Amino acid sequence: AQTVTQSQPEMSVQEAETVTLSCTYDTSESDYYLFWYKQPPSRQMILVIRQEAYKQQNATENRFSVNFQKAAKSFSLKISDSQLGDAAMYFCAYRGYKYIFGTGTRLKVLA
């Protein structure tokens, strides 16, 4: 069965600094996609970034980028120039036959 693990329940970052959120997954599927979602206090689920497993190039969306290590089954999210509005729960998700989420990392941004 596929699993997604986020080992950091909580992280803090100073405003304007860079932070990396970790995610590992386990799967035997060959065709899958990986995602990071942001959940602010409103509890809405907002797609941040997605990565196709067949692509070696790491995905980037403005200040958000991923470090995708397929062999290690690792998919971390880097947030550059952190802003107060980045404070939220971040969920890593795996999409193969099923869509599975990790337990989340709460990110605090310190002014």
Place this chain on the structure above:
Amino acid sequence: DSGVTQTPKHLITATGQRVTLRCSPRSGDLSVYWYQQSLDQGLQFLIQYYNGEERAKGNILERFSAQQFPDLHSELNLSSLELGDSALYFCASSVDIGAANTIYFGEGSWLTVV
């Protein structure tokens, strides 16, 4: 606005009761997913439908059931409610079942069982 509509947004009910949560997917989306998020927890996959047929099942209790109708809206029925069923229930949709398709979430239905 993701285009996925969920009703009601908030619901308070008593233990032992039954409720129905409704979801309208984005226009053109054939697949609907239901997730449960308890307080400070991750998202638990409940069930997925594609074009009216059940496609995948997760940790859905026997007291819970769902269906997708011909007009593609979906309903999640929760019966014999317990205090532990209090949670945020998300519906999400995608164009089809392929892994390449991003799923888009509604704003959720808050269920409080008292």
